[in-house]
């Protein structure tokens with residue numbers, strides 16, 4: 001049987017991780033996979049996470065199953081964090097999932113159950129695993145323009161023009177904040193226009209929010225998702241705790257289905273629990289319990305928010321320093337977009353050949369589409385990267 005298997009296409013982010021590991025150069029710089037690193041290169045366990053784990057270790061007296069949907073305290077805590085009362089709790093079905101990817105996967109499976117013919121629209125570009133999972137599930141897919149290669153901002157008129165092609169029941173995947181891979185984001189007025197268009201077309205938004213707190217702040221980064229939830233009759237929201245709680249390997253995420261009314265929310269809830277049972281039964285609990293412990297304890301929560309703010313401030317500082325250095329070296333403001341982008345990533349907008357040149361000559365690893373992880377930089381590596389960008393002729 002196994003001989004019938006075919007090699008599967010490699011994920012370009014994970015492939016880059018592997019190539020980086022195998023590179024013997026000691027001065028190599030990893031700007032690939034989206035993981036926060038402190039100035040020493042460590043991805044730290046956050047203080048509140050350590051404290052929550054201690055609390056759990058001391059008080060937990062069983063590892064028996066929780067529920068198919070996950071721990072209610074986690075679900076309520078995350079719904080509060082993301083939606084902050086934007087819609088009535090009774091209108092929301094929710095399940096814990098293995099990470100944000102698990103939430104996306106379950107969202108797509110729910111869409112396929114409800115409406116197998118729906119087309120899922122993705123921003124061009126988007127996180128490559130979006131395309132990959134949709135293709136794997138055999139669903140219809142379309143894309144809408146998103147990134148303006150010239151300004152490195154959002155091509156909003158292109159996006160709106162492409163979304164004119166939506167049919168009723170189609171699903172539009174939107175990044176709630178900190179767009180991955182570009183770093184370019186819609187402003188509030190543009191979100192209003194997108195919501196109005198989706199409503200007029202009868203389309204359903206699927207919001208992927210994986211970096212809340214990494215852009216302009218926890219509340220600010222949740223604002224667009226709340227606008228969508230409050231403005232639409234129905235929407236799906238996939239949220240990740242990997243980055244903002246720094247619990248990547250614990251695989252902690254949530255899928256929310258905001259329904260028209262309580263009865264439909266109950267139906268969605270039952271279907272979400274069913275999907276969990278089919279795919280992996282009970283969702284992982286440890287990371288979810290860390291999150292609910294932090295969110296439910298005012299002292300831990302305040303410390304978590306403070307550390308998240310420190311992380312966000314560090315990344316914003318790196319953006320400014322890199323933009324300043326590039327302004328100095330290029331004697332122009334054409335790289336100022338780096339300071340305006342938000343989140344962990346910026347797409348510098350260059351060819352795979354120039355990205356490869358920077359890897360070969362300077363040991364700089366960014367994704368071939370020229371996405372770089374800003375959090376992979378520090379004061380020492382910024383001048384090296386800036387010089388490599390200019391030398392490569394970007």
Ligand code: LMR
Nearest residue numbers: 013032033034035127180
């Ligand atoms: C990324 O985009 O680098 C992260 O979301 C990690 C991943 O799983 O790809």
